[in-house]
Amino acid sequence: MEETIKFRLNGKPTELTVDSDRMLLWVLRTDLALTGTKYGCGEGYCGACTVLVDNEPIRSCRTPVEDVEDKEVVTIEGLANNGDLHPLQKAFMEHDALQCGFCTPGMILTAYGLLQENPQPSYSEILQGMDDNLCRCGAHKRIVQAIQAASKEMKGVS
Amino acid sequence: MMKDTPASEMLESECCEPVDEQRSAFQVSRRGFLQLLGSGLLITVTESVSFGQSRATGSRRSGTVGARLHIGQDGRITVMTGKVEIGQGSRAQLTQAAAEELRVSVDQIRLVMADTALVPNDGTTAGSRTTPSTVPAVRRGAATARELLTEMACERWKVDRGTVKVREGAIVHPATGRKITYAALAGAKDIAKVYEAAIPRDVEVTPVSEWEVLGTSVPRPNRRDLVTGAHRFPSDIVRPRMLYGKILRPPSYGATLSAIDLSEAKAMDGVVVVRDGNFVGCAAPTSFRAAQAVQAIAKTASWKAAPHPSSKELFSYLKNHARSGGGGRRGSRGGANGSVEDALEKASKVLREVYGISYIQHAPMEPRAAVAEWNDGTLAVWTGSQAPNRVHSQLAQAFGIESGRVRVIIPDMGGGFGGKHTGEVAVEAARLAKGAGRPVSLRWSREEEFIWAYFRPAGVIEIQAGLDANGLTVAWDFTNINSGGAAIASPYEIRNKRTQFLRSDPPLRQGSYRCLAATANNFARESFMDELAAAAGADPLAFRLAHIENARLRAVLETAAKRFRFSERKGKNGQDVGVGLACGTEKGSYVAACVEVSVDRKRGSIDVRRVCEVFECGAIQNPDNLRSQVEGCIIMGLGGALTEEIQFENGKVLNPSFRQYQVPRFADVPELDIHLLDRPDLPSAGGGETPIIAIAPAIANAVFEATGIRIRCMPIRGVALKQG
Numbered sequence: 117m118e119e120t121i122k123f124r125l126n127g128k129p130t131e132l133t134v135d136s137d138r139m140l141l142w143v144l145r146t147d148l149a150l151t152g153t154k155y156g157c158g159e160g161y162c163g164a165c166t167v168l169v170d171n172e173p174i175r176s177c178r179t180p181v182e183d184v185e186d187k188e189v190v191t192i193e194g195l196a197n198n199g200d201l202h203p204l205q206k207a208f209m210e211h212d213a214l215q216c217g218f219c220t221p222g223m224i225l226t227a228y229g230l231l232q233e234n235p236q237p238s239y240s241e242i243l244q245g246m247d248d249n250l251c252r253c254g255a256h257k258r259i260v261q262a263i264q265a266a267s268k269e270m271k272g273v274s
Numbered sequence: 275m276m277k278d279t280p281a282s283e284m285l286e287s288e289c290c291e292p293v294d295e296q297r298s299a300f301q302v303s304r305r306g307f308l309q310l311l312g313s314g315l316l317i318t319v320t321e322s323v324s325f326g327q328s329r330a331t332g333s334r335r336s337g338t339v340g341a342r343l344h345i346g347q348d349g350r351i352t353v354m355t356g357k358v359e360i361g362q363g364s365r366a367q368l369t370q371a372a373a374e375e376l377r378v379s380v381d382q383i384r385l386v387m388a389d390t391a392l393v394p395n396d397g398t399t400a401g402s403r404t405t406p407s408t409v410p411a412v413r414r415g416a417a418t419a420r421e422l423l424t425e426m427a428c429e430r431w432k433v434d435r436g437t438v439k440v441r442e443g444a445i446v447h448p449a450t451g452r453k454i455t456y457a458a459l460a461g462a463k464d465i466a467k468v469y470e471a472a473i474p475r476d477v478e479v480t481p482v483s484e485w486e487v488l489g490t491s492v493p494r495p496n497r498r499d500l501v502t503g504a505h506r507f508p509s510d511i512v513r514p515r516m517l518y519g520k521i522l523r524p525p526s527y528g529a530t531l532s533a534i535d536l537s538e539a540k541a542m543d544g545v546v547v548v549r550d551g552n553f554v555g556c557a558a559p560t561s562f563r564a565a566q567a568v569q570a571i572a573k574t575a576s577w578k579a580a581p582h583p584s585s586k587e588l589f590s591y592l593k594n595h596a597r598s599g600g601g602g603r604r605g606s607r608g609g610a611n612g613s614v615e616d617a618l619e620k621a622s623k624v625l626r627e628v629y630g631i632s633y634i635q636h637a638p639m640e641p642r643a644a645v646a647e648w649n650d651g652t653l654a655v656w657t658g659s660q661a662p663n664r665v666h667s668q669l670a671q672a673f674g675i676e677s678g679r680v681r682v683i684i685p686d687m688g689g690g691f692g693g694k695h696t697g698e699v700a701v702e703a704a705r706l707a708k709g710a711g712r713p714v715s716l717r718w719s720r721e722e723e724f725i726w727a728y729f730r731p732a733g734v735i736e737i738q739a740g741l742d743a744n745g746l747t748v749a750w751d752f753t754n755i756n757s758g759g760a761a762i763a764s765p766y767e768i769r770n771k772r773t774q775f776l777r778s779d780p781p782l783r784q785g786s787y788r789c790l791a792a793t794a795n796n797f798a799r800e801s802f803m804d805e806l807a808a809a810a811g812a813d814p815l816a817f818r819l820a821h822i823e824n825a826r827l828r829a830v831l832e833t834a835a836k837r838f839r840f841s842e843r844k845g846k847n848g849q850d851v852g853v854g855l856a857c858g859t860e861k862g863s864y865v866a867a868c869v870e871v872s873v874d875r876k877r878g879s880i881d882v883r884r885v886c887e888v889f890e891c892g893a894i895q896n897p898d899n900l901r902s903q904v905e906g907c908i909i910m911g912l913g914g915a916l917t918e919e920i921q922f923e924n925g926k927v928l929n930p931s932f933r934q935y936q937v938p939r940f941a942d943v944p945e946l947d948i949h950l951l952d953r954p955d956l957p958s959a960g961g962g963e964t965p966i967i968a969i970a971p972a973i974a975n976a977v978f979e980a981t982g983i984r985i986r987c988m989p990i991r992g993v994a995l996k997q998g
Contacts, residue, residue: 146561152503156720157931159932193504212494214361248939253639253906258902
């Protein structure tokens with residue numbers, strides 16, 4: 117069923133007519149050319165497709181696009197502020213918290229949600245908060261370090 | 275069947291390079307209609323590499339400086355390589371290699387990777403060959419260019435080579451204060467001479483002691499694009515008018531399509547249906563629509579199933595189908611020394627055990643993907659493969675077109691781990707694109723990736739060995755069925771040895787995996803070394819050291835044991851806690867690991883709490899990247915060691931999802947102490963694979979120390995602890 121859906125995307129009002137059953141992931145990637153959000157499994161088990169909806173990380177592969185009507189969607193492309201990278205993005209670069217980088221957008225946005233909820237998480241809280249995001253290259257240790265560094269940098273303010 | 279392949283390819287071929295021909299087989303009638311269309315590919319879809327005007331025709335002949343690099347008049351240097359970046363850090367390392375020899379900073383270099391229209395064939399990105407083969411090739415090319423440019427400057431100034439210096443991309447003559455940059459020379463009339471020059475095999479490269487760029491932790495050049503989502507992975511490539519594809523897969527392995535009604539999909543708006551024998555696929559403006567179209571016709575398909583064994587009977591199946599004489603691993607990799615039978619007969623103690631290795635999947639985060647675009651009989655494909663040139667030939671062959679009419683481009687891609695050596699998705703995308711008359715993007719689903727990508731081979735490993743009265747191993751008889759011959763030869767000094775690899779009739783399509791069968795062979799060998807040590811009443815560390823003459827292997831093992839305080843900790847752990855160690859060598863590098871595990875016998879679970887791993891691969895070229903690779907190997911190794919296993923029955927994979935197939939997660943990551951032994955006096959070997967081979971046996975040995983129960987399979991099934 118084609119419907120007109122309106123929402124804010126990376127700070128800008130967006131309106132498009134799409135089959136409302138389609139998942140947000142594919143609308144972002146195919147209709148809106150934002151390919152930073154990745155397909156990893158399509159079942160919500162890997163976290164590669166994570167985006168922020170009203171500032172909370174969600175799995176865009178399991179979210180019908182109609183669910184974001186009137187909401188604020190932020191993808192990895194929208195996280196930097198006028199070219200200034202978010203502290204998490206900087207920390208991922210500085211700690212080389214990635215290898216192939218395919219899981220990275222989802223990792224960063226999941227970590228964003230974690231720091232929103234718990235600005236100064238302990239080591240084990242980070243492990244717990246990130247546990248549903250998969251990385252096959254094995255950058256886990258560095259991802260944890262990057263999140264710790266970003267938490268410090270943000271001093272509890274996101 | 276064996277083709278004449280370079281040594282680097284042989285390493286990866288093993289028993290088990292997957293065969294794609296069957297799966298991409300075209301109907302004969304279709305092939306006849308594909309005509310050869312003459313030579314000369316006009317590159318219409320292009321990377322914006324601007325080659326200088328002055329560049330002479332023929333200057334990119336294979337083996338010339340021009341095939342390897344180009345110096346822009348703006349001072350930017352473009353270096354070309356056939357290697358791919360797959361997360362292992364080759365982009366940084368090869369950039370360093372060129373910068374080192376050209377005496378420029380890494381920022382001045384732009385590395386064009388794996389575009390078959392632009393780069394030399396550097397072979398498949400596999401076998402840890404980038405460091406020992408491609409880094410030297412790039413260095414030789416860069417050093418040749420530097421020397422030729424220096425000669426040009428000397429000729430201009432009429433001075434001796436010995437009186438000038440090269441630094442920061444310029445040649446300087448200190449005596450007169452003259453200076454000329456590469457960029458300025460690149461604009462000279464006679465620059466073609468430089469590009470046309472052949473790169474000598476013996477050109478002198480910078481010795482390790484003088485390295486300024488190599489040996490340092492240069493970060494990933496495109497890291498910003500990776501954290502902002504700007505980088506386009508193969509599955510992110512978009513072309514004008516592009517459609518999205520979906521392939522109809524058989525319901526089980528070996529099933530053939532007897533009938534299908536395509537009408538419903540054909541009637542769908544914007545949908546193109548392509549059928550060619552068993553190949554059926556749809557292309558549509560969105561992947562959603564393409565999937566709907568395939569679903570609609572899948573309901574009408576009738577399939578003829580074929581019998582297929584189950585994973586429950588895997589080990590007996592492999593053993594029953596083992597073929598003698600299929601070894602192909604004689605000489606240093608196998609073969610025999612001394613008389614094993616005699617030695618076993620005379621031994622004071624003989625042990626015999628069998629180890630089972632399950633099938634596993636690579637499960638890279640980015641499933642395989644390709645975008646194919648036809649233009650006047652030429653084909654361009656962007657895809658995620660470790661083997662651009664193999665994919666290139668596969669496409670030319672599949673469509674019966676000349677090699678010059680095919681272009682394969684591999685954007686920096688999602689991980690591969692040995693699982694992306696093939697071009698099936700490229701061929702499928704090109705078939706759909708041909709039928710649709712428009713570019714098509716095809717991305718496998720996670721389920722397709724689990725079922726239809728090739729697997730890391732399963733295997734059965736049988737070992738028997740004899741100890742003499744002094745507790746030394748005097749006979750060693752090792753047979754690997756099906757999983758492969760990598761690292762099959764024991765690095766231990768044993769007088770009478772026999773090692774063989776037997777092919778079997780693999781029930782699943784199998785191929786490369788990070789470090790190939792070295793993991794399986796080392797798992798069985800290092801587990802069995804502990805069993806022998808126990809039988810000899812010896813300490814596992816002392817027992818190994820008594821059989822090691824190789825100084826490099828000894829060094830990693832002793833260092834790991836010392837850092838971990840293995841001897842102090844062994845036998846002094848609490849209940850259900852144990853420590854274990856293992857070591858090994860493969861691809862010219864050496865590894866040892868000590869681990870601490872705790873087990874929960876009620877739940878049948880194994881928790882790896884600490885890992886100390888020591889790795890040595892000669893002179894280290896990028897320490898931080900190497901450390902990253904070792905971390906990755908350890909964590910990936912945990913999966914194969916503890917949880918990963920493909921289950922199948924009646925031709926169907928029973929666990930084709932991340933819900934059922936458990937890969938390592940954050941909570942599984944142990945405390946890591948990684949130590950890299952730098953050996954500037956030794957040639958650099960690759961480091962992205964061998965660090966994986968010690969982790970599984972060290973865990974099995976630690977589980978034994980904790981419980982007295984020996985688990986002889988990978989994954990090491992904790993369920994055995996419940997029964998024990």
